[in-house]
Amino acid sequence: MTASEYRLTQLETLEAESIHIIREVVAELERPVLLFSGGKDSIVMLRLAEKAFFPARIPFPVMHVDTGHNFQEVLDFRDRRVAELGVQLIVASVPEALDRGLVSEPPDGTRNRIQTPVLLDALEKYRFTAAFGGARRDEDKARAKERVFSFRDEFGQWDPKNQRPELWNIYNGRIQMGENIRVFPLSNWTELDIWQYVQKENIALPSIYFAHQREVFDRGGMLYGVHDVCRPKANEKVFTETVRYRTVGDASLTAAVRSDADTLDKIIEEVASTRITERGATRGDDKFSEAAMEDRKREGYF
């Protein structure tokens, strides 16, 4: 090999960086957990974790914060994938938290914000010291400011003005009892990188990411699939449309996009040319205010 051949592609570089981060957490923090929603980012996270410790098993459990408002395809996928990898699945259940009065149902019926206390409660219950999340800095302007190792105090709060500087690839994972670190190994990945990696690695995804026919209705310019928890109002007409999902979240808040992309090649082509961000196209929860994500993260949202 000559010097000019010692090159990595951008996907290889990102993969190496993420594996370095995942190994660092396991080496330094006693009880990590991986937050797994069944979405594409957390699925890529699982693959990276698998690679980081091969041929050993992934040395931490995965946890799903389940709002009870999920797409069935995604739950099925979650259970299948966890069984294949032989990792432990913990479900932190929002319906169960509603029953015991930890949280109460918001008037609009959406459960995005009440996920946070349920997540914090589960982190405390299992005494997790680090939680991996699949968040990317390209998703939102508040996330663009997020560290890879994001320190959270004993209330799970993020303080954007009080973050630990991150230098070279040296991460500071020191915490006191009760505090934790949220870790974002995909920080430097973009939506397109994720899709290109899914293709390169031949990673299976829930079917709702691919174009399919679905009964939908239009609410505020976004197409919501008809679901037990997402019903049209009287003035909202239901029609059948060819759609796919760009993100997988709570079914009451996550919209589909019109798309004919039913293969990875077509999805990559679509993502490369789209003029609307992933969250802008699909997430009702980011529309509350100019700093919706920052505010939720301050409360402990990942």
Add this chain to the structure above:
Amino acid sequence: MPPTMDMLRFATAGSVDDGKSTLIGRLLYDSKSIFEDQLSAVEAASTAKGDDYVNLALLTDGLRAEREQGITIDVAYRYFATPRRKFIIADTPGHIQYTRNMVTGASTADLAIILVDARKGLVEQSRRHAFLASLLRVPHLVLAVNKMDLVDYSQEVYEEISEEFTRFADKLNIADLTVIPLSALKGDNIVTRSANMPWYEGPSLLHHLEHVHVSSDRNLIDVRFPVQYVIRPQSSQYPDYRGYAGTVASGTLKAGDEIMVLPSGFTSTIAAVETADGPVAEAFPPMAVTVRLNDEIDISRGDMICRPQNAPKAAQNLDAMICWMAEDALRPGRKLGIKHTSRSARVMVKELDYRLDVNTLHRDQDAQELNLNDIGRVRLRTTQPLLCDDYARNRETGGFILIDENTNRTVAAGMITSAD
């Protein structure tokens, strides 16, 4: 967009109002990396604030406090790609009180862009930014002489600034300097060469970013493999497997190579360099791999694999330049935690050699302490040997962080200048 392209990380620096946000906005906009919903959110926010133009700075200043104060308070990361390359921008604030953010952004950068306003020429902050880039050994530097439209695209103005900067840069360790006259607002020399400056014969900024050669910046000579984690599956399929996982810091590793492990000094040969995708012919930085050896040696996290004839120093006395990042002052006698490669230890600050005035490069040897955002040279004594090289030779094994053991906060970035 082919997944086979490579990546360039660059940091931007400039003082307030030099047009940094506009430049970043322009690069994102012209590479079609600004999305319609982001743009319309920025338009709405600009209108609400009463701005009479679309303030692209709102695109990058995402935090509430930043919008309130109209300044950037923290390093943010942005992403864009062209058909040739993917780019990660470390967008660092220009204020002197955010020196630590520039240091943070520069620590991982292949290239730094320093913006100056053509009307004002070099200001103190331009020199400070150039010094910080050289201190952090950012391999490539671009001086972007911005707002050329406001000086009638004058070649004379450009050359004056360029010459003054080059004279200053000669005093620093800057390996590669490129000076580009441009207008971020009007788009001159950003993506294509500008017809307004026919006298300028160099590349446009984007052309330079796409073509600057970075793979040769890595150290491929000195084999340094800090052991990050020991993989022992203890499964029926792999009953005796023992692999040393880590990221290649420098040099290259392949099966058959003779190696030495520090601090023990034991030697062996590499049986295989593996990944989950199978063995690799040769590993180089920054690959994350697992190394298996032909002999059973006791190796744990914090140890370093190197070549018997080319080992890092195992040192407890370090001379280092540090950037102090905490509110409380650093004085000799203080004890701190240190993290260097995969090794953690404690240090005592033995001496403060001098504090550096980053604007004049004057060394104040009478200084008694380092305050927030100060840079100075210190002598440290560690509780256990660090396996290190001088930062000038190896960014990966020459850099470290200091940690306040009471608050657990990262309080300094350090660069080793000599060790024994």
